[in-house]
Amino acid sequence: MRPLDDIAGAARGGTLYGVGVGPGDVRYLTLRAAGIVRSVDVIGYFAKQGLQGVARRIVAPLMERGRDELRLEYPVTSELAVDDPAYRAQIGDFYHRSAGSIADHLRQGRSVALLAEGDPFFYGSFMHMWRRLQCEFPVEVVPGVTGMSGCWTRANAPITWGDDTLSILPGTLPEDALAERLARADAAVIMKVGRNLAKVKRAVAAVGLTARAIYVERGTMENERIVPLEQCRSEKGPYFSMVLIPGRGRRL
Numbered sequence: 001m002r003p004l005d006d007i008a009g010a011a012r013g014g015t016l017y018g019v020g021v022g023p024g025d026v027r028y029l030t031l032r033a034a035g036i037v038r039s040v041d042v043i044g045y046f047a048k049q050g051l052q053g054v055a056r057r058i059v060a061p062l063m064e065r066g067r068d069e070l071r072l073e074y075p076v077t078s079e080l081a082v083d084d085p086a087y088r089a090q091i092g093d094f095y096h097r098s099a100g101s102i103a104d105h106l107r108q109g110r111s112v113a114l115l116a117e118g119d120p121f122f123y124g125s126f127m128h129m130w131r132r133l134q135c136e137f138p139v140e141v142v143p144g145v146t147g148m149s150g151c152w153t154r155a156n157a158p159i160t161w162g163d164d165t166l167s168i169l170p171g172t173l174p175e176d177a178l179a180e181r182l183a184r185a186d187a188a189v190i191m192k193v194g195r196n197l198a199k200v201k202r203a204v205a206a207v208g209l210t211a212r213a214i215y216v217e218r219g220t221m222e223n224e225r226i227v228p229l230e231q232c233r234s235e236k237g238p239y240f241s242m243v244l245i246p247g248r249g250r251r252l
């Protein structure tokens, strides 16, 4: 039997890795993700001002002291609306500068891993770096267990049966658009619930789905909370929160 490190493989110089680190529990990293985290020259991660960064926290048990790190700190997060021109200007400039910092390391032949909570290609900030750097540098994307997969697993809720269609909806949609799409779905995952929780609850109730809905905070992380949506009294949730509506398709 080959050793796990051998199967996982190591990072190559001058390459950018988009590493999906899964939904929170470090044991849900793939072998490849763990291999890259342990061998790469520079560990990069996005973080909100004053916070450690969730993806960085997830891999903490795999990190030895003295590793070279590149912390990319958002200049703004929820203080401005995403359609505010000031938000677009500041975030656009931040991504441009972040890509420049990563490129500096890559040009010097260093390998860089940019950590992504869940999967890098699923609503991930990594995509903004991938878009800017992939023409100039070799890039490998390491898929991760998505947050929603971690959440429905921890909620013990199979999400789709038989021919069920699954709708993935951002909780940032207007209430009537959410309700209209929920009405057509067999099963649904509502992401980005956090400050949209009250609106999401109203939309789910409007189409008669509250009794089937499950609310999950920080699935697989410390302080995980899982309750039927009808028992959730909060008007706001943490950033890492979602609502699951499992399908009821063919069961044999």
Ligand SMILES: C[S@@+](CC[C@H](N)C(=O)[O-])C[C@H]1O[C@@H](n2cnc3c(N)ncnc32)[C@H](O)[C@@H]1O
Pocket (backbone or CB within 6 Å): 023, 024, 116, 117, 118, 119, 120, 122, 123, 124, 145, 146, 147, 148, 150, 151, 190, 191, 192, 193, 194, 216, 217, 218, 219, 220, 221, 239, 240, 241, 242
């Ligand atoms: C910008 S998206 C990132 C998605 C991530 N790339 C993935 O693969 O799941 C952030 C949203 O994902 C959801 N999310 C991701 N992981 C979660 C978790 N462990 N528990 C609850 N919600 C989670 C939340 O709705 C959060 O607002």
